[in-house]
Amino acid sequence: MSEPNPNTQIPETLPVCPVRGSVIYPTMVMPIEAGRPVSIRAIDEALARDKVILIASQRDKELEEPGPDDMYLVGTACNILRMRKNSDGSVQMLVQAFARVRVKQYEQRKGYLEAAVEAIPESQDKEVELKALFREVKARFETVLKEGKYLSPETAQFVLNLEDPSQLADYIAFHVDFKLEDKQKLLEIASAAERLKRVLVLLDAEIELMETQRRIQQQVKEEIDRNQREYFLREQMKAIQRELHGEEGDQEVEELREKIEALNLPEAVRGEVERELSRFARMHPDSAEASVVRTYLDWIVSLPWNTRTTDQIDLTEAAKILDEEHYGLEKVKDRVLEYLAVRKLKLERVRKGELREEEINKGPILLFVGPPGVGKTSIAKSIAQALGRKYYRISLGGARDESDIRGHRRTYIGAMPGRIIQGLRQAGSKNPVFLLDEVDKLGTSYQGDPAAALLELLDPAQNKDFTDHYLGVPFDMSEVLFICTANFPDSIPGPLMDRMEIIEFTSYIEQEKLEIAKRYLLPRQIGENGLKESQVVFTDAALSRLITSYTREAGVRNLEREIGTVLRKSARGLLESGKKRVRILDQDLEKYLGPVRFLPEAEAREPQVGVATGMYYTPVGGDIMFVEVSATPGKGGLIITGKLGEVMKESARAAVTYAKRNAERFGIPLEKFDNTDLHLHVPAGAIPKEGPSAGIAITSAVVSALTGVPVRNDVAMTGEITLTGRVLPIGGVKEKVLGARRAGIREVILPRQNQTDLSDIPAYLRQNLRFHFAENLDEALDWTLVGGLKALENRAKPKGAKAKKVKARPKTPPPARA
Known part of the structure; x- marks a missing residue:
């Protein structure tokens, strides 16, 4: 230089x-x-x-x-x-x-x-310190060269021969692969001693890095040597196995090993599976134990440990698929679309790095509760189709063994995994839609309680590590969308119910059944009975009469059977008559199905004393009922007939007490309660009746019977009552109102707190109906009795007294007088 x-x-x-x-x-x-x-x-x-x-x-x-x-x-x-x-x-x-x-x-x-x-002038440093640093840096540089840092011999010798400390620091910094920032820092330091100190630090770091590299290389070499050793030993084992068992057993082990490697199993599972595979490799292929292990390994390699389907997150397309198969059921459809919307938002956050990927895969656990035939099972399949997922159904009705859910331990002969793991294998996906049908019909026995086994499976906080007794290793079930169905939720244990999101299915109203019949049932039955749509005209009037007069159910199963019966007879008629087309009218149903089977109650012809029109609700729909009260000479007794339940009997007693408490205001002599027997009867005596919602109807009938004021025949009423005259909310408003509408009623009295429930009834069905909302019995009686509350209070006035002005419908209940 x-x-x-x-x-x-x-x-x-x-x-x-x-x-x-x-x-x-x-x-x-x-x-x-x-x-x-x-x-x-x-x-x-x-x-x-x-x-x-x-x-x-x-x-x-x-x-x-x-x-x-x-x-x-x-x-x-x-x-x-x-x-x-x-x-x-x-x-x-x-x-x-x-x-x-x-x-x-x-x-x-x-x-x-x-x-x-x-x-930048060179600063003056202490000669002794400079010399010591010079020697130390040169020694470290020699160490770097010995550790394997490559420099050409000429360059290395030139640097080692330098006598100037400043030049030594500069030339080492230039020839060793330091970072640009470190090299620039050395250029900016004016003092030779400070540069040598800095170079010393950088050389120490370089030595440590080289030692780490050498250690890693040694570990890699040892790993390669170990793998080679294992390979040679394995090859020797193969040779021995071939001599003992032939080629087939060795080939089977290798196939299983390749499949297990391709699965990318979790660490905890891999250790157990490799242990079983090693055991299997040492066994005779024809031994009984080898058969057990082989079956176990076959189950392991056939499960979808990392196989998933991609969710369809197009909300419009999902809504279209749900609407194609089912009419109504808006709550269920909304819940599915909400799940998709949440998943779509989570995917966007994962792409931005704001959320971990495993957070988006958790599936909800839903419980569909409702009467038979309303579409609980079929909507689950449509949900799977809308999500783009695999679907698997497990019927739990009558299951009474815990092993049905969690499998049998491998110690038993013929042990198999539970139905959950079997379903995953059949679905071939880690995130299917699982339908657990009829969970309310699980049984118990000495073999265990399957409902208790479901607690872990249906708990979002635990099912990530669901362990089947047969597998003996955890399987992540958190991505499965579980849907359970039940008819009677009271039969489900509380801890299990607490783990699920409940969605109630109400019975279909007549208008919904008509739409379902036209859109789904009729086309399906036409095809199943060998007909074409051009050959059959089934009028809306005929369908409506079929629904009201020949079926009585919450769902549409019997309706579909009856439609099938009509179409089968029509098909026979077409062949026998030679006609090309048949038109089915409402008056033709007697010819196909015989006499009418169900006659719904109709509005009474005129107001009657002691007869009030109530409303009731059952799983098959709503209707009206007549509450009859007759006052006869006696000793103040209360006779109740009509197979009424305990709650309904208590409503009757409360109504009598209310009438007795307001006797003076209503013009009822108190001695009448002592010398009169009241007989309360609700027709259709063979049918059990229960519930508090007949309170207003019973009170109206009791007051009417005691006062002789008739009850209006064109008003239907429902609501629970208290002794003080308050009216409390009830359930089943939608079904009760539509039942009254079908019976010809045009005025309905409801508790005021049930006013918001009218939003469940379509607007076109509320047309021509007049609703009254009562907070107390005074308001209700003003609407139910002929002449209203004024007629009662006029009876209480002495003859010749001047009548006082009375509000027709008081907004607050007046104080009760003994």
Whole structure:
């Protein structure tokens, strides 16, 4: 290397040649190839002056045209010794660095950078400290070379022969692969001792890195040697197995091993499976134990440990699929679409890195509760189709063994996994829709309680590690969408019910049944009975009469059977008569199905004393009923007939007490309660009746019987009562109102707190109906009795007394008087 000329003067401003990824130190002679316009113009400018140029590093080596803010503020002043232009326009030059300089300011010139600079003088250090650092750095550098750091022998020897401490620090920094920031930092340090200390730290880090690399290489080598050893031993074992059992057993083990490797099993599962596989490899293929292990491994490799279907998260398409198969059931459809919407939002957050990926795979656990035939089971299949998932149904009706759910332990002969794991295998997906049908009909026996076994499976906090007794290893069930169905939720244990989100299915109203019959049942039965749609015209009037007069159910199963019966007889009639088309009218149903089977109650012909029109609700729909009360001479007894339940009997007693408490106001002599027997009867005596909602009807009938004021025949009423005359809310408003409408009733009295329930009834079905909302019995009696409350209170006035003005419908109950 050439020695720098100490007499070289540094101009106040220098053209700047930016370099990328390297730093040049004083005393070095370096070739530099420049291809960027900004560098070439700076070189030309330096040659035009005094051949002195500033070599400075840019902070970001990816920048093609660095500006003043992109350059470090310390560089090296260099003399240009030689320069040559290449044919491609690039420039090669040989420079000799001679001084550290600090840039006071960069300025942008025409096509190049120019810098105002000042020299950085070398600081004076203590000679003893400098010498000690010099020796230590040289020793560490030799250690780096011994550890395997490659430098050409000439370069290494040149560096080791240096006697100047400043040059030693600079040349080591240049030739060892330190980071650009570390090299730049060394260039900025004026003190040779401080530079040597910094180089010492960097060399120590380099030595530690090289030792770590060597240790990793040794571990890798040992792992390779161990694998090779295992490979040779395995090959020897194969040879022995082939001698003992032939080729077939060895091939089977290898196939199982390849399948297990491809599954990417969780760590806990992999250890157990590999242990069983090792046992199997050492067994005779024809032994009984080998058959057990083989079956176990077959189950393991056939389960979808990491196989999933991609959810269809197009809400519009999902809604279309749900509407194609089912009419109504808006709550269920809304819940599915809400799940899809939440999943779509979570996917967007995962893409942004705001959420972990496993958070989006958790499936809800739903419980569909409702009467038979309303579509609980069939909607589950439509949900799977709408989500784009596999579907599997498990019928739990009558299951009474815990092993049905969790499987048998492998110690038993013929042990198998439970129905949950079997379902996953059949579905072939880790995230199917699982329908657990009839969970309310689980049984118990000495073999265990299957409902208790479902507690872990249906708990979102636990089913990530569901363990089947047969498998003996955890399987993640958190991605499964569980849907359970039940007819009677009271039969489900409380802890199990608490784990599920309940969605209630109400019975279909007549209008819904009509739409279902037209859209789904009729086309399906036409096809099943060999007919074409062009051959049959089933009028809406005939369908409506079929629904009301020949079926009485919550769902539509019997309705579909009756439609099938009509179509079968129609098909026979077409063949026998030779006609090409049949039209089924409402009056034709007697010909196909016989006499009418169900006659719904109709509105009474005229107001009657002691007869009130109530409303009731059953799982098969709503209807009206008549509450009859007769006052006869007696001893103040209350006779109740009509197979009424305990709650309904209590409503009757409360009604009598209310009438007795308000006797003076209603004009009822108190002695009448002592010498009169009240007989309460509700027709259809063979049918059990229960519930508090007949309170208003019973009270109206009792007051009417005691006062002789008739009850209006065109008003139906429902509501629970208290002794103080308050009216409390009841259930089944939708079914009761539609039952009254079907019976010809046009005025309905409901508890005021049930006013919001009218939103469940379609607007077109509320037309021509008048609703009264009662907070107390005074308001209710004003609407139920002929002449209203005024007629009662007029009876209580002495003859000849001046009548007082009475509000027709008081908004607050008056105080009761004994």
